[in-house]
Amino acid sequence: MTSQEIRQQFLDFFKSKEHLIVPSAPIVLKDDPTLMFSNSGMTQFKDYFLGYKEPKALRIADTQKCLRVSGKHNDLDDVGRDTYHHTMFEMLGNWSFGDYFKKEAIDWAWELLTEVYKIPKENLYVTIFEGDEKENLERDNEAYNYWKAHISEDRIINGNKKDNFWEMGASGPCGPCSEIHVDLRSEDEKAKVSGLELVNNDHPQVVEIWNLVFMQFNRKADGSLENLPAKHIDTGMGFERLCMALQQKESNYDTDVFTPLIVKVEELSGKKYTGILTDEKDIAIRVVVDHIRAVSFAIADGQLPSNGGAGYVIRRILRRGISYAYRFLDRKEPFLYQLVAVLQEQMGKFFPELEKQGTLVTEVIKSEEESFLRTIETGLIRVDKLIENTLNSNTEIRNVINSINKNNPTYDALKKIQENTNVLKVNQPLLDAFKQIQENINSINQPIQESFKQIQETIDKANQPIREAFKKIQENLYSVKIKLPNTEVFELYDTYGFPDDLTRIIAEEKGLTIDEAGFEQALNEQKQRSKADSAQKVYDWVTLEEKPENFVGYDKTESETYITRYRKVENKDGEFYQVVLSESPFYPEGGGQIGDKGVLENAVESFEVLETKKENGLIISLINGLPKDAGAVFYAKVNAAERKNSQANHSVTHLLHEALREVLGTHVEQKGSFVGPEYLRFDFSHFSKMTEEELQLVEDKVNAKVKESIALQEFRNIPIQEALDRGAMALFGEKYGDNVRMIQFGTSMELCGGTHVKNTSEIGHFKIVSESSAAAGIRRIEAISGDKSAEYFKNLEKQMTELSQLLRSKDIVKSIEKLIEENISLKSEVEAFKKEKAKGEIGDWKNAYEQKGDKQLLVKKTSLDAASVKDIVFQLKREIPTSVTVILSDADGKPMITVGVSDDLAANYQAGTIVKDLAKEIQGGGGGNPGFATAGGKNLDGLENAYQKALTL
Known part of the structure; x- marks a missing residue:
């Protein structure tokens, strides 16, 4: 059975059980402050579990692209070193939102595995939650009794909270779970050791394939548990592990999920994959084929590699793959990008974003490879220099070894080295040897005063242990590994992006090591500094009224309202409060547009609204205090000037997008944006720098639309298919519902949730300030409009006037050309003088x-x-x-x-x-x-x- 068939059979099975089959959400999350990536199948349904949104159906099934590389769910270090951990993987799942619960989930899981997939029942084990006294949680006897109908009791294993109580994070939905494990060993191996002993013991062939989570609790910020309004089912089955079991392979990498990629790596590298777990070449191949999947899907879903946030994670994964290929596959030129076509062929039909964004994905990866390979070459020079300097600064150790090889050095010379060489201070055998030498020399001094004969006898007697002690010193000096200073190793890693594990390998080849403890300390200090800058303590919500929120910001910027819930937030800047309003005119950050600021006031008190964001379906405004009467009526006022400029910049971004497609071609697609009151930034797919003529043409086209005074046509709740049929552009990497909001200015139509002008004439004037590269295949335009554009031209006119006065000429260009010529001549004279x-x-x-x-x-x-x-x-x-x-x-x-x-x-x-x-x-x-x-x-x-x-x- 092929992997394609396995995936389809899962979806067909649950469709027969009246589940709605939904597509995977993007692997990159944009509106969740707690996560950067989808790390489980339930991520896209979190709002359903919390009651913030009504589910599309009470029963849903899907396959979800997941990424686990940071935080609690971090598999990165294991990838390549075993047969079943991955950065990117598919999670097959079925879901119930207040419909069926444990019985159906258990019955259907057993039916699918044993009757559809035909896994032998005797190869399966299940676990249940054993309870937890500290949490006052009882054993999950309900699940135990349902499992007894399918499997013998000796194959039902009690599991602790770590393995059998699933939690999304520090807070949020959670509950007990039942894991299903499969034993893939040979009959001989099974006869030697019972599978019961190997469940949850990291055995490569006794692995968990399905986790059934019985979602019934919500973990609050203070750590306590409360019951969810309704009980839910959340299951997740690792697609790659399931394929390993059904295709009867010993490794995920031996399945047809990975073999086409491995074959291509073999072809490109000339290295043969043997599947040996500890072979460095094989580890490298596993790393490469795993990482190319993670990076390709992330880029296809809109996350480009960068130096911060989610982009840094993707860059780190890609660079890990490049490093392994460089070191163990001898690939000194870009080659990972050539695997993208293989991945498209494998998975493009089921995940069309891979095919649609294939060119972009390929170009971005190739560019990142070229850049990082240059970093590696530069870093190797720096490492060699660091090793040379380190060895030069430790020549005294080598000199002592050479001296001992020739004859015994004086004790004073050794003592001086022992006192002044830091690397020897912590070597106990050396210290013991020096002590022994001192004791034996002292034993010589006293007899000297008695007689020459006694002196000679004592010297002869004492020389033997001294020689032995010198021998110990020699042996220990040879065993001492000089350490590369942690500050320089960390600088290579942090400043130049040179992998620390590559530095470690090169050092060991030269007989050195790195200061592991010092490097870890420097790394942790950096992490702590970063955490301190962004850390904040968030308290539990205080709910005053359960009421659906009503956003009115599309129609007005002022509104009478009251607080329905609030929570305290503490960070390095002080104490603040997040509030949810019964009626909010404040636009929450999203779609590239920053959130509104403003005031919340009444006759008694006034609070500044510092920012507005969306979290778990709630529009949350941050204010600088808590009202004396939190339930009082307030007047919410948006900062009208900032909103006016932001919405002008947002509307002109749509016009810019259309103009770029007209001038450069329909390959242009939006890849990111920032819309604020000061300026706008627009990232788009294009593979070369725009010419001055192209930029001017784009600018002229946008301003022509502005002058046409085109009225806004807004469709607030239109079926997505109808919007697409009308010609609306959907942005890649965005998650859309069944109904969407469409913004239209003449021929420009886009799906968009931001605020906009009522007429393009309100934009005033559009001016491109800069055009640059944002990443491989991605160009970036920064521009201004409205008041800022007028201010720009006013300043430009002022500067021209000042230049004219300074040059005492109305022909500024001619005067500057003359100055440049004079400057070149003067430089030449200065250089001659210097010589x-x-x-x-x-x-x-x-x-x-x-x-x-x-x-x-x-x-x-x-x-x-x-x-x-x-x-x-x-x-x-x-x-x-x-x-x-x-x-x-x-x-x-x-x-x-x-x-x-x-x-x-x-x-x-x-x-x-x-x-x-x-x-x-x-x-x-x-x-x-x-x-x-x-x-x-x-x-x-x-x-x-x-x-x-x-x-x-």
Whole structure:
């Protein structure tokens, strides 16, 4: 049975049980502040469970695209290292919203598995919730009794709260659950160990395939449980694991869900997949074929890789795949993007977004690969330099080893190293060996005073343990792994995006390791800083009245209202309250448009509305305090000026979208937007930079529509199919209901929930401010309209007037061209002057070296630029033997230190070490190689201290 047939049989079965079959929701969530991705089948039905929305039907079934890579449900680190964890997976599910409950859910699950899919009954085990005393929850005897009708009691296993009480998160719907596990082992293996012992014990062939959740509680923010208004069923069956069971494979990756992708990877890489669990090549192939699915579906659903939020998660998954391919498949060129076509062929018919967005997905992945491979190449150079510097700073350890190999070194020399080498301080065997040496040397001193014979005898006797102790030191020195400093490893990871596991592997190849504890500490500190910036404590809702909310913001910006529920919120800025109003004119953030601000006031008190968002179907406004009488009547007023500008920018965004399609082609689709009162940002699919002519044409077309004074036609509750038939554009990655709102300005028609002008004449004027790249295959336009556009032209006119006055010319362009020519000429003269000055300096500096010990030292201050100093230092280090040259420069107020060491001194003096030490005085940093290094800083006044310090070298 193919995977396609398995999926279809599931849906057909529940359709026969009077379930409505619905399509998968997008894998990326846009209006849920608690989640970035759909991490289970129930995510799209959360509002039904909470009672915020009426379900489309009381019985529903679907297959849902899911992603688990962060938070509680995080499978990323396991992916590739076992046979059944995935980042992206399909969750087959059936749902009941206050209709059937445990009996039907259990009966139908058993019927489908054993009668339709023909899984042998003796291969199945089930678990039930054993209860929890702390939560005052009883054992789920109801489920136990229903299961007894299908399976022997010895195959019904009690499970604890961790395994058999399902919770969506820290708060929200939850309840006891029954898991169904399948034993896929051979008969010989089953005879050796009972499957009962392997359920929920991470055995690769005794795995959970279906979880039946009996949703009957709601977890409140304080941790307590309350009964849901109605009992629901929420089931989830892992599609990939089900295919493994039905296709009788030992691994998910051996099923036809993955084999077409694996075959393509083999073709592109020249590596053969053997299915060995610990083989690095095979792990890499599993990582690649898993990750390409996750990334492709996320991009197809509208989430582009980026440096923040959900986009960062997608970039991290993709880069993990690229890293594995680079290291273990020897792929130094982009190749993951070539797997997208295979995925389209496999799943495009059931998930049409893969086919529709295929070109975009391919181009984005290819661009990300090219960028990250450059990062890897640059990072490898940085890692090599870091390893070189680390080894150079630990040469004393190697010197001691060499010395011990030749003869026993003096105890004082060893003691000095033991005291000054941090890496040895924590090595207990070394400390014990040093202690033994000290004790044995002390044992020599006393007999010396008695007689020469006694001295000789004692020395001979004591030498043996000393030699043994030196041997211990030698052995332990060899065992010491020098650690790469955690600060540099973390900088590679955090600043340059270089994977820490790749740094770890390269270090181990050189006999080094990384400071794991220090790296983890730096990583955790960064996470804590990030959490502190965004952390907030949210209390439980206080419900004053159960009443459906009424949004009136499309028709008016002021409304008489009262609070129906509120909750306290605490964050780094203080204490605030979120309120839900009986009638709200405040537009909640959504569809790219920011939420309304305004005031909530009555005769007694007034509160500022700081933001408005939507959560679980509720329009929530954040206010800066709690009314003395929370149930009093208030007057809600939207900030009319900001709303006016926002809706002008939103309407003109629709006109811009249409104009871009007319000028560039119908391949243009909206990929993201931001609409605020100050400006608008519009991301769209297009694969090349727009020309000035194209931008001007788009701008002209939009302004022509503005001047036409086209009236708004609004269709608030139109069937989605009717809207699409009329020609309305549906935006990719958006989730639409059966009925939608359609906004029309002439020939521009879009499904949209935002606020808009009543007539395009209200937009005033449209001006494109910039056009740039947002990602591979995605261009970005930033623009202004209305008052901001008028302000822009007013400022532009003012600047032109000022320029004309400054240049004392009405022909500004001609005057600027003349200035550019003069500037080029002056630059040429300055460069010539600098070269002549540098030649003069070299002669003086050659005669200024002073003999300091084993070297000639030159320490000089200068105002020469960095390029000139570099040329001089390289010439001096070549021409002056046994020399160390230190130049401290003040170039345009920026401190710079340059160090050169002649080649014949490179073994004794490291330019990089010297410059790092001196850079501390100017609050800077730098580096280089043993012969040449530079450092910049922020503290110009520190140059004098650096100068004095350099004189003591």
